[in-house]
Amino acid sequence: MIGASSLFTVAVFAPLFGAIIAGLFGAGLFGPSIGDRGARAVSVGLMVLATVCGLGALSGALSQGSPTLAVPVSDWIQAGGFRAPWTLRFDMLSVEMVAMVTLVSTLIHIYSIGYMSHETNPVSRFFAYLSLFTFAMLMLVSSDNLIQLFFGWEGVGLASYLLIGYWYDRPSANAAAIKAFVVNRVADLFFMVGIALLFALFGTVSYDNIFALVPDHQAAMYHLFGTDMRAYEVIGVLLFIGAMGKSAQLFFHTWLPDAMEGPTPVSALIHAATMVTAGVFLLARMSPLIEFAPVTKDLVVLIGASTCFFAATVGLVQPDIKRTIAYSTCSQLGYMFMACGVGVYQAGMFHLTTHAFFKALLFLGAGSVIHALHDEQDMFKMGGLARKLPVTCAVMWIGSLALAGIPPFAGWWSKDAIIDATFIAGTGPGYYGWLLGSLTAFLTALYSGRLLFLVFHGKPRDAQLAEHAHESGPVILGPLVVLAIGAAFAGAAFAPWFIGGRQAGFWNGAIFTAPGNAVLASLEQVPVLITLVPTVLALLGAATSYYAYVAKPELPARLATQYGSLYRFLLNKWYFDELYDRIFVRPYEAIARLFWHVGEEDIAEGVPDGIGRLTSGGSMQLVRVQTGSIAVYAFTMLIGLVVLISTFLVFR
Template identity: 45%
Template structure:
């Protein structure tokens, strides 16, 4: 059952991909959805076994790599963190598959799309169930590859090509940091297995690396390198630029990337390596700073976006900042709790946005929408639930996890050694609540409640989506309402032993119990800020004073509308100098200069004029080159045969004769 949970999406992907022409649209859709649904059922069984019966399972299939002291096996670990991630990944993936059956019904390449979705799910399952860093890195890279294939699914579109390449290249920076971290882990612990690494971590608290004459604590260096990997995958500030551009892929892809697979990998990495991160206050402080800055930056930027999917994408970036923020506070269980809640309402928002785009003939600009509540009442109701959950409205899923993170930041700002960092992060997190509520309801007003700005042709064609699209939305809406309330005590309640040894926290770092006893007025602060954001959005959209409605004369408004110029800065500092160096130095001076003068052009001047006719054979056709390669291979075998059958001097005379004929 455990291995089948992982293997089934791979089997379905291979059959749907290679046999899509035989299975057709319905066959590939039913097969792929059935495989992922079966994995979801198995995940529920694993959750019952691990989470409720407290029975952790370790499986070793076969040896993989054995070189000296490096010994790696194909192995899987099923503990509390893995069981929750399995539920999240397989449930969201199943709903996205069902949604895609109708959403991608008119696409001629639907079997290929289903195959890519399943391979995405498979690699994410490999990542969360691996029991060693190398196997985890395999799933990590596989998730990046699958995201490239899905973002670039409509490969005839230039924007999709550019976005997929950008996502792949930006993530290479984080992947490089993670690979160096794996090398450092093996150098210190002589092992890549989780159990060995985590059990030996306390003994290496004072072990240091010597880098260029400086001594760096080993666990601190490993933690920072692991965080670089998380910055790339989870789109933290600095490497976040790929996430909004990833919206060029189909909407089901956006839901799967943002809710369950790609971006949650970095947060999962921080939670999985909590036994190493806990011993470095530097890494914890870095997580707090980057998480809070990402939360605030993304929330502010989302206010000034007009593309429907990009607004939700920046909200994902902001919520990921909360998760990293919580890991920096040593509250990994709260981070996992918010990850679980976020998966449901974020998938609901993206799939609801897909329903809107589907109804409006692929229109994504919110300024060209309006009054859709009359035409799409079900989608409006479901989008309202998702937006309220995102804004942290009381008794919805986002309220229980996000507000608890802010309460923990209040505790840390008054008791932590790095209280100045925690205080700054606390205020940035609370201000982000205001912006989150504002852009969530700005989206609702521009899309559903304001007067319509759509063209007549789109208005006439507007229709509510079919049952295959609405059913996953209803299921996600139920999860967005009840998951937070029903699992709060189970995940983060005082005295719960659900996480057991899968999450490690030093005793003096734990703050969950203290958060229960803070002042009630402080607990109400996120709610009041959220209501203030909703009120501001309502006033600016319902008021007749249009002058107040975002005159872009404000400095911050201008910067946010331009996404704080991250892309131009990267282009000026890194891209343009690299391209200029590549053209002027490596291409003009080396390839077209030094190498060609000593190579083709230089050698052509040293041979007889009649031999220059060889240039005619350089046609540029790969089929011609393959022909000459095969011909040369046969000539080599012929000479080898002569060497065995004739005497050596006969062969030597033959070779000399051919050489003389060639140069005379």
């Protein structure tokens, strides 16, 4: 087992060394420059090493029965009686995430070699950011305590800011990077309070110590807002709000579509296997606590289902190919949270894993299209590209079928398991999740088909653009083929281990299921008709997309005109950005201007300036008294003497 844990350690830290070497030596900041080519080679080479070690650690963990180990790194933080060591947690939840993150990230690194080949900005900086982002995510999923997790949590936030704003000469990219950073910081404030309350309640930040003490504090209460609330519910909600920010759930979702301003490999890395999945991982990791917070679980289902449906409706009308896929990410994350809300964390992790394959495939496939069309992203200017981009078209079909949940592709196995779980849970929020989850299955297939038919089929809408389209090179297509294999077969291959007969031995305590939670065990008991509902709706959605965009291509425009208000409502993303602008941004700007003009200019700068002017003016008046005339001085002294004697006589 020592060998597997050592491989695990190398997998976690290899991207860090890649980021340091590419960042510091790519441009020659410290010593001789290795240039962009050297930075690419080092970054990709160390990511390949990380993937080999990550998969080796996964194989070793499986052969040894999925044990739980602590791999010490350093003492890190010691302050009085508080101690937070830097320790890697080696259990199946961490090992599976490390293997998946390193594999997908490596494919994105390789893809970036071709995609960024014509970039004028320093590519060494881009690869350094990619590797740094990967390391931060690996630190998050391999953490053994909450402080270490928060370190990785903030690390991916910082790296996402750098990657989204990579094209810093574009105002839109800068605005998107700042928006992602600020929105996540708002959610992170709640997360920090949740961590602080956990430490106050349990006296430790170590996972093992917290989980061991959970049964002893179930009766703990907080008096908030004039009422008593269970401590676990308060902490659970705070942790969930933190997860909502990272995973772009409803109300905190506005940053994710704008993140498309970054290069396409960034979109794939953020949306597929790393940053946005951190919230789902957090709930799975904290399952021993969340399982004893039923109100929190119900809230998770409600938010997840609402996000699922909301994002799908917006994805129906987006003209931008990357934004359509971005909203599908929001929607699929809603499914994962629904699974956690009904206590089937294993199904949530299953969908997280299959989603990593087909979502990375879709983003990188979209990048291949954009690359072929000289950075054009409007789908209504495309069409008929299947003949020019046959490989890209084929893999995009595979990714879209997996996303839509069409059997036997990967998404069908994991997404339908979640929808079945919400039904078998038998709760009000569960039925709400089943209804919206099923409706979303129809919408997902509809907008997936819309993307395929608008981009690859029919007649070219811009003949000149289509004429110059060309298939990408092998360095771009290679990762797409590998991901397509995962999108096609990962569901059937992983189902027995994640949610099937082998799941108990596979997870081996890495995910906790409360004694009264029998949802996972009852998945096989879902009525056949209920099981078929999402699949039938997905097939109907695919058929509807064919009818609307191939058989009757004039239909969408006619419907958009006929139902103009609804179309504008969806196109403007339910007006969340406009609402937030009125509620938060404008008042904040008004307050900022008030502090600027009144607080800074009038008070902070005005008072010292006024005192200076008063002193200067007074001194100028005093100078006039110094005339050099003895008669004036004697007269002044006489006046002073008179004033002094008069004052003494009056007040004696």
